[in-house]
Amino acid sequence: MIQPTSSVDMLAQEAADLIALGALRWRTERRVPRPRDKVPCYDFLINRKEFILCCHRTSFHASTASVSEDYVTNLARDSLSESQYLFLKKGEDYELSDAVQRYKAVKQILSIMRYLTRFPLPDEV
């Protein structure tokens, strides 16, 4: 198991994960259409945004990035433009052994999952 030597390395690995998810998404989208009715959260991942959850001992945080098709394509060609950045958003760290932070962590997970599953949709619920 890798133990990140610093938070920068940890963020670098998270960036790698998010880019890989993005690359996977665009590759998958072209080849395998996903059934939208059955797996709305997959559809979300494929079409919009990547999320990862990272845990270390008893704490965790979420990170997210929008990995666009342009970004992945230009990355593959090693031709990212000067202003073409991948913005990685790192969420707060939550200590799960602490009851107050556990409450906040549950709220965040519920919010992320409802966002991923697009619940509640104003026009559907």
Add this chain to the structure above:
Amino acid sequence: MSRDPVDIETACVHRIQRMRNEVDIFNKGRENGFGPIFHALEYLTGFSLSLSEWSEHHLCRFQVVIHGQTHEALFPNEYVVSDNDKTLKAITEDGFFVSADGDFATPGLSGKLHSGFFMDLLQLSAKAEEGRPTSLLMSESNNANIPSTQKQKVAISQALEYVKGLSPATETSQLLSHSLFHNFLKYVASMEHLAYPELPFWCPRYVSNLVFLMSKCRFRAHFNRGSWCNLCGSPRWGSLYLGPTFHKAAKKKVDCALFYRRTQVRE
């Protein structure tokens, strides 16, 4: 990350600009110039590592800008769960947010859906203490006249003392940490489903073969051909998955993926 997120973002952008200038200077007068990533693959030692070993150099060359420790929501405001939410209330009533003051054994043995989470927490919180029992001893002969309920309590108490003595080694604590988080997600997913049974049930699943490797001559091919191991089956999507530490755990699959890519590139 204690610095101001704006400072971090600005620093990232400046670093990327400096890097690009350096590569431009390097390329001056060359017929076939290097892009920032090919340049790094050629001249930066250790750049072609697996993604679980990425560092600051990779952030820079891949032009990643960090918004550190953001207080902004990671999702639109309309999805922020309110304190009056049905699921959140049910979880509160279930005792999940009761302050345990380090006593994770009681909720761990409660028999509720969150028991597994608290048992993991108990073990992760354990510190090595001398004098604790190193094995689980149950003496029947001494307890012959004790009522059975009392016996159970004694047995549980002994078991807990034993568990507390099992201070996890570093590698074990990583596994425990994953277990803790998996139990946490399962619990939240279950409570959500109980509160809203008519909605699709989500449950934590993990991307087990999300690996890729850059090498000097195959970088382009990897991205175009995909970044995972097809020998392990088609990509298994997870709505959520555990972060960087996971890749080393899947080392066998990483090797498998590397082999596959080499084969594929030759084709």
